[in-house]
Amino acid sequence: MIVIVKPQASAEQMEHLLERIRQFGLQPMVSTGSERTVVGLLGDERLLPEGALESLPAVEQVMPILKPYKLVSREFKSTDTVIEVRGIPIGGKQIQVIAGPCSVETPEQMRSSAEAVKAAGCRLMRGGAFKPRTSPYTFQGVGDEGLDYFRTAADAVGLPIVTELMDVRKIDLFLEKGVDIIQIGTRNMQNFDLLKEVGRLDVPVILKRGLSATIKEWLMAAEYIAAHGNHRIIFAERGIRTFETAYRNVLDVTAIPVLKRETHLPVIVDPSHAGGKAWLVPQLSKAAIAAGADGLLVESHPCPEEAWCDADQALSPQQLMTLMGDLRKIAEAIGREL
Amino acid sequence: MIVIVKPQASAEQMEHLLERIRQFGLQPMVSTGSERTVVGLLGDERLLPEGALESLPAVEQVMPILKPYKLVSREFKSTDTVIEVRGIPIGGKQIQVIAGPCSVETPEQMRSSAEAVKAAGCRLMRGGAFKPRTSPYTFQGVGDEGLDYFRTAADAVGLPIVTELMDVRKIDLFLEKGVDIIQIGTRNMQNFDLLKEVGRLDVPVILKRGLSATIKEWLMAAEYIAAHGNHRIIFAERGIRTFETAYRNVLDVTAIPVLKRETHLPVIVDPSHAGGKAWLVPQLSKAAIAAGADGLLVESHPCPEEAWCDADQALSPQQLMTLMGDLRKIAEAIGREL
Amino acid sequence: MIVIVKPQASAEQMEHLLERIRQFGLQPMVSTGSERTVVGLLGDERLLPEGALESLPAVEQVMPILKPYKLVSREFKSTDTVIEVRGIPIGGKQIQVIAGPCSVETPEQMRSSAEAVKAAGCRLMRGGAFKPRTSPYTFQGVGDEGLDYFRTAADAVGLPIVTELMDVRKIDLFLEKGVDIIQIGTRNMQNFDLLKEVGRLDVPVILKRGLSATIKEWLMAAEYIAAHGNHRIIFAERGIRTFETAYRNVLDVTAIPVLKRETHLPVIVDPSHAGGKAWLVPQLSKAAIAAGADGLLVESHPCPEEAWCDADQALSPQQLMTLMGDLRKIAEAIGREL
Amino acid sequence: MIVIVKPQASAEQMEHLLERIRQFGLQPMVSTGSERTVVGLLGDERLLPEGALESLPAVEQVMPILKPYKLVSREFKSTDTVIEVRGIPIGGKQIQVIAGPCSVETPEQMRSSAEAVKAAGCRLMRGGAFKPRTSPYTFQGVGDEGLDYFRTAADAVGLPIVTELMDVRKIDLFLEKGVDIIQIGTRNMQNFDLLKEVGRLDVPVILKRGLSATIKEWLMAAEYIAAHGNHRIIFAERGIRTFETAYRNVLDVTAIPVLKRETHLPVIVDPSHAGGKAWLVPQLSKAAIAAGADGLLVESHPCPEEAWCDADQALSPQQLMTLMGDLRKIAEAIGREL
The missing domain is CATH 3.30.70.1140 (Phospho-2-dehydro-3-deoxyheptonate aldolase; domain 1)
Structure with missing residues (x-):
């Protein structure tokens, strides 16, 4: 100092x-x-x-001269950390696209979602049973039984599941249902009590960036989890808040190489929430992979216009399939695979 | 629409x-x-x-044509809501300055803090037993017993207490200790599960603005609390995140008249966290009162340079006393009292 | 309305x-x-x-219902505009990388810069004779004779030149020296008198985005140029100002597909100024091309550490060569060429 | 370093x-x-x-350890600089409210504007003959003859005039018409050629803050003017661009005490452009004065709804009169006069 x-x-x-x-x-x-x-x-x-x-x-x-984070830093561990989830590596040469609906709706919707995700060649599936919504009057997620619908549908096609945890009181339920990766959402990036609790679990965590969190704050949030014992953390860039109103958020691609230099942990990108529109997802996805992201979180739905939330940002099964083909070419161009 | x-x-x-x-x-x-x-x-x-x-x-x-908030809106209730806390009105003609240390440290520090707050003419006291800290390695608050120190010290001089709640599992403790006003901090403004729970309580809530929350999102967060039954909500502007690095945050004084037009609820300001420096507090406090704020949240400490956190932003007892005198003149200039 | x-x-x-x-x-x-x-x-x-x-x-x-821009809009002209500069197409299938030093320094430095740019396979060259600098005490560019050094060096290898115009009083000089593309810099995006003047010229214009300009303001700035008669406009995204301090600016890749939808004009990206560091240029360049940019503006220097300005963001001749090879693969992966 | x-x-x-x-x-x-x-x-x-x-x-x-600005810094000159304009002091105990229309329209409009400004007790007048407009299709100011209308109207009531310079080619006209204070607008804060030219004049300059300019960049822009010889510079805070969309810009009151500490030069505030709405002007004006501003730039118009630009942000003569009375009370409360 x-x-x-x-x-x-x-x-x-x-x-x-x-x-x-x-x-x-x-x-x-x-x-x-x-x-x-x-x-x-x-x-x-x-x-x-x-x-x-x-x-x-x-x-x-x-x-200050020293950086305030330690366990998550590249100085602490110079080689890339690869996190394995039921045999699927995250952070290695292979890029993972985690697709699925914004929200769990019905068993049938989850079944057809899972089939589309599998058919497109994705190896992990996402979906939310509990939804953080800006308004108290909009759909808040189907709740506990949603995890059952999700688990059943994903198991049928053999996909590990990723879902968001918002409340410490739901941790037991998440463990009981065998959630494969716990997602900490944007609004909870600095919910320190929640970070401490997932820090005590033996389940990988996707830590989304806060809407206006600096890279340093984000690394410190991960350090909270690591300091409590859980070192299996995946960073997820999902767009930051700026002055621009023409799109929902600004996807910060610069964060990808900067994080890859600062930390040994995997970095993925959520192009769906960043842009907020389905038509933007392909270009943003390609940019993220080209910039070095280890994977993506993509919203898809069997019938986007009937989705119970964020209908305008989900890809249809056909669009997801096309996207996977396009991304494969980018992956090869940079010496990776998908 | x-x-x-x-x-x-x-x-x-x-x-x-x-x-x-x-x-x-x-x-x-x-x-x-x-x-x-x-x-x-x-x-x-x-x-x-x-x-x-x-x-x-x-x-x-x-x-959209309609605004998405209802219970908190000025259209729903056209007259100003005055919230009474043990006889102290918030939101009326009288301006309230809520002072006290960033963090509860020891019984002795709380005792002398309370005396200084009382001596300066403040009618409510603030202090944190649980602290949201960016780093897992810094002081996290003294915890449960801190509420005791605070309660004892404040009772001795007859001041109602304001303290921050970060975790739903602490609600019973807060009720048991008779916390007079529960503060929801910046990082939890969109912790919807927490909002729902305080919405079910019969205790006034200070809702701080998120670091990059829009006025609309802030009103919606309050609507969450109101929709669950608790209508005693006080908005607290505490600076927003911008590109400027010369000071911690930018105090958004425009939010004061805009909120006073959009909602019937009281609006206060935290100049200490906004500017991040004790020397800025007097000018920012005067600006906030002149712009129409119903009160302030100010950090003070018996000996600022020895504070366990945010040492550079607390006022000394003498500085607090001087500030109260200066603010009284501003209050009179705009036809209010302090 | x-x-x-x-x-x-x-x-x-x-x-x-x-x-x-x-x-x-x-x-x-x-x-x-x-x-x-x-x-x-x-x-x-x-x-x-x-x-x-x-x-x-x-x-x-x-x-408002109508968009305030017309001539530059995709509604006005639905097909992509391809701008030809001495036979080099900008905005077509072929991607253009415009490389060269931040600042013109000496005839020798320009000669070796031009050779390196040519050798790497770039078809246009950039360089500044007049430099907008934050401080009045730093190097302000070599001035008028700089254009001669640039012209001579570029002509020797047959590259059209791109250089920044900051002052209306220099227009005659620019015309006399046959500048092939005039660049309007970030700080002058809303220098309306300058926009009107270049609107009267028959020279293509690269219009950089203002540091915190919205997409709409940027399109309106282009509309100024178009409304005065010059329709050969190229948009250049160069990073926007946000709260993040870990890198100079945030490259806004979302702007690329959004602009390509809103306007028929070409869109290029400046990864050097966006990230502010040479080591970030390759990843940001790949992201920009993958997202659909029609070209890049890249800083290169025969010996970066001896550059008179922005020494930490220029690529060496070898780095530029490598970048071109990497970008060629990305271009092919998305069905374009470089 | x-x-x-x-x-x-x-x-x-x-x-x-x-x-x-x-x-x-x-x-x-x-x-x-x-x-x-x-x-x-x-x-x-x-x-x-x-x-x-x-x-x-x-x-x-x-x-860096040293600050990059020198002539404008408080270290260079520790006492407040008071700038006299035809006997009116700016930067001393007396606060100056500079009022007048956004745009010069007609001789008659300027005559009644000047009378209203004078009647309200203001000692300087503002008005624009050349207007920087986002769209090329909106009113661009009446131009050269506007300065005549302004000069004539202001002379009739004995008010010095403040008007914006956007183009170096208009400097001779400004000198010929005896403009008392030259305003450099937000969009030109880093138009360095313009700064250099006004740096060579013997006329005080109001330097508005760029829309997303940091305090440091703003001080450096003033340093440009000072380094070329003109030390009579007045800073004008006018709101910064943030993520908030409920009002045009965020008035940055923190900038006032920070600038007063960093520089010896006067600091004024433009509440009209900051908030963008006439109804916000009184509260923002009071906040600015309470925070220590040396003056205000306020838009007023004989009949706001008929103004040729920014009709929704001008005060009527009666509103201006009321504002002056309210501000006088704030000025007295902080030991100044108006």
């Missing part, structure tokens, strides 16, 4: 700063330049409470 | 659109202009699932 | 609204619903001054 | 870094910590080209 001292700081204020630094078990190293005095801190800067030095009268600015 | 039809839509696609509208129990009214055909929908547009019409081939754009 | 009337509007206010609409040569069509009255406007809504109806007491909201 | 070295940097890469630092005339000072090596640079870091060190293989991050 580097502390920049105010030009007008008094000798007494300076002494107080050095004393405080020593109180936290760190060693100050003063370097007096022509325009500014700078104090370097030797020792582990993570010992300092946030804001502890900033509040002192001598201090102009405090600049 | 107004549907704008694509110029190139076929007669068949148009017919399909009208049929779908009728299936949802609404009456279409077609109006053919020189450049565009427009379909108005008679009936309650809230009957339509989101995205249901957008997915149809004839549709270019769908524009 | 649709006007939503306030629920509490009086009959007199309503009458005033209808009268004003007629004064602007439009025909009002009133439709009274159960919760809201709506007024449709028949005629060309572009006749209305901005804000003219919003200021009336009866009006709650005004919603 | 502080350079953080990559943990995996080789000895050779490290040596190359030190050599480059010396080549730029700076002295490296290496400090080896337990987790990172850090190199401090002694000397004036402004000698380094941007990106020059970032491109070296040994470098993880480069952190």
Whole structure:
């Protein structure tokens, strides 16, 4: 950590700063330049409470040197982590497209969804039994029995299932139903009590990026899970909130190579929620794979216009099939497979 | 709801659109202009699932006419709601400054905090026993016993207490300790399960704005609480995330008059978290009151530089006292009192 | 245009609204619903001054139906426009990578830059003689003679040149030197006097997106150029400003398919300025091409670390060569060529 | 400047870094910590080209210590600068409200505007003869003769005039008409050629903040003007672009105290463009003054609903009069006058 001292700081204020630094078990190293005095801190800067030095009268600015995440960082583990889910690798050479409906509706809808997902060549399936909805008056998901419909339909075609957990009180149910990957949604990326609980489980977690979460905050959210013992974490970029109103969110493709450099964990992309429109999904999917994503989360539905939620962003079975063919070509162009 | 039809839509696609509208129990009214055909929908547009019409081939754009919130809206109740907390009115002519430390630390720190808050003339006190922290490695709050320290200290000087709830499993504890106002923090503004639960309580709720929540999403989050039965909701603006890095967040003063027009509920402001620096608190507080806020949430600490968290944003007892004097003058200038 | 009337509007206010609409040569069509009255406007809504109806007491909201741009829109011309620059097509099946240094430095640097650009297989070259710099104390470009260095070097290898125009007073110089494509930079996207002037020229224009320009504002800026007579416009996405600080800007790949749907004009991408780091350029370039971009603007330099500006974002000759090979595979995977 | 070295940097890469630092005339000072090596640079870091060190293989991050602006900084001049315009002080104890129409329309409209501005007690007047408009098809201002209408109307009541300059080719006209304060608009905040030219004039300049300009970029834009000789600069905050769509822009009140700390120059606020609605102007104006602004730029019109542009954001003469009375009370509450 580097502390920049105010030009007008008094000798007494300076002494107080050095004393405080020593109180936290760190060693100050003063370097007096022509325009500014700078104090370097030797020792582990993570010992300092946030804001502890900033509040002192001598201090102009405090600049951290170390990154605040550790277990999830590439420095901690330099090789790519491949997470296996019932034999399906995520984070390796093979790219995984996780498809399925936004929302679990009926056993029949899940059955035909699962068949379409399987037929398109996808190896994992997604679907939500509990839905975070902006309005209290819209469909909130079918709830507990939805997991049964999903489990049954996916088992029939042999697909592992991915579904969103919003409430710590549902964890037992998720374990009982054998959910293969637990998804933590955008709005819960910093629901720290939930992160701690999934950190104690032995189930892989897809951690979606918060709507306006920085890369650093996202890595710290994953660090919460890892610090509680669960190291099987998959990052899912799903678009960020900006000033633009012509589409729902802005898919942040730059996050893909940046995350791949900062962390050893897999990175996937959700083009459906990012763009918010089915017609955008193919181009965004291709961009994500070309930029190095390890997989996708794609919404598909047996009959999109009759979907109970997000009807305008689901792909039809035929569109999903076409997309898989197109993505295969991109995968090959960059030396991967799908 | 107004549907704008694509110029190139076929007669068949148009017919399909009208049929779908009728299936949802609404009456279409077609109006053919020189450049565009427009379909108005008679009936309650809230009957339509989101995205249901957008997915149809004839549709270019769908524009809602009705606002999606009801119970919290000014249309539903035209007069200002004043929420009484142990005799203290929030939302009336009198402005309330809720002060106290970021975090509950020790019984002694809470005792001297309470005395300073009382001495400055504040009528409610804030403090956190459970802290949402970006890093898993930093201080997470003292937990359950913190509520005891807080309750004891506040009772000694007769101040109602405000504290943050992050986990549904802590609700019984909050009720048992008689928390006077429950705060829902920024990161939980769209934790819908938590909103539903506090919606079932008979305790006033301060609902902080999400870091990048729109006014509409914020009103919808309040609508969740109201729809479950609890109408005593106080909005708290606390700065939004933007591109600017010179300060932590941007205090959105425009939100104050806009909310006061859209909702009948009280609106307060947290200048401490918005600016992130103690030296900014006085100017931001004055701006908030001048813009029409019904109160403030201010961080204060007996000895800011020794605070266990956010040391650089707490006011000292003397600074709090001075602030109250300055705000009293602003309050009088706009015909209110403090 | 649709006007939503306030629920509490009086009959007199309503009458005033209808009268004003007629004064602007439009025909009002009133439709009274159960919760809201709506007024449709028949005629060309572009006749209305901005804000003219919003200021009336009866009006709650005004919603435009027509898009405000015309000449650049896909409705105006449904087929893709291909812009030919000395025989090189931009906007067709072939993808163009326009490479070269951020800044013109010396004749020798331009000579070796041009050779590297040519050797890598690029068909157009970029370079700046006038540089918009955040600080008045940093290198501002070599100025007029820079265009000579550039022209000479590019002519030697037969490459058309692209360079940025910042000041209307330099137009004659640009014409005299035969600049093949004039670039309008990010900071000048809404320099309307400059747009009008290049609108009067017979030279293709690359119009970069403003740092926080919406798609609609960007299309309107192009409409300025088109409305003054110059229809040879190329859009260049170069990253937008967001809250994220881990990289310079966020490359908005969603803008590519959205623009390709809204306009008939070519769309290219500048991955160098978007990411701000050379190591990000390959992944961002691949994503842009996969998403449908018609070309790229890439910074390259004979010796990046010695570049006079943006040293950390230029590719070396070898890196440019490798990139071209990688992009060729992506181009083939999507049925295009490079 | 502080350079953080990559943990995996080789000895050779490290040596190359030190050599480059010396080549730029700076002295490296290496400090080896337990987790990172850090190199401090002694000397004036402004000698380094941007990106020059970032491109070296040994470098993880480069952190500047000095601020890049000088003449406009509080460090350069610690006392507040008061700018006198025909005897009217801007930046002192007295607050200035600069009112007038968005656009100059007719001699008669300017005459009645000037009378209303004067009658309300304002001491300066604003109005635009040249208008930056998003669409090429809307009213672009009356042009040259507009300055005559404005000058004549303002002279009749003895008010200095403020008007926007968009094009360097109009400077002679502005000087000839004796414009008292030149306004540089939001879209031209980084039109560096324009900044250089007004930097050579002996006329005060109001520099509006760019729509998404950081405080640092804004200060640098002012530094451009100051570096060319004109030190009479007034900052005007006018709202920034965010994700919020409920109002046009977000008035950034935090910028006021932050600028007052960073620079010695006056800071004013434009509440009309920030909120985009006349009904928001009073609350935003009060907030701005309470937060420490030295003045306001307010749109007023003899008959707002007939204004040729921005009809929904202008105050009527009566509303302006009322606002001035309200602001006077706020000014007194904070120990200033109006």
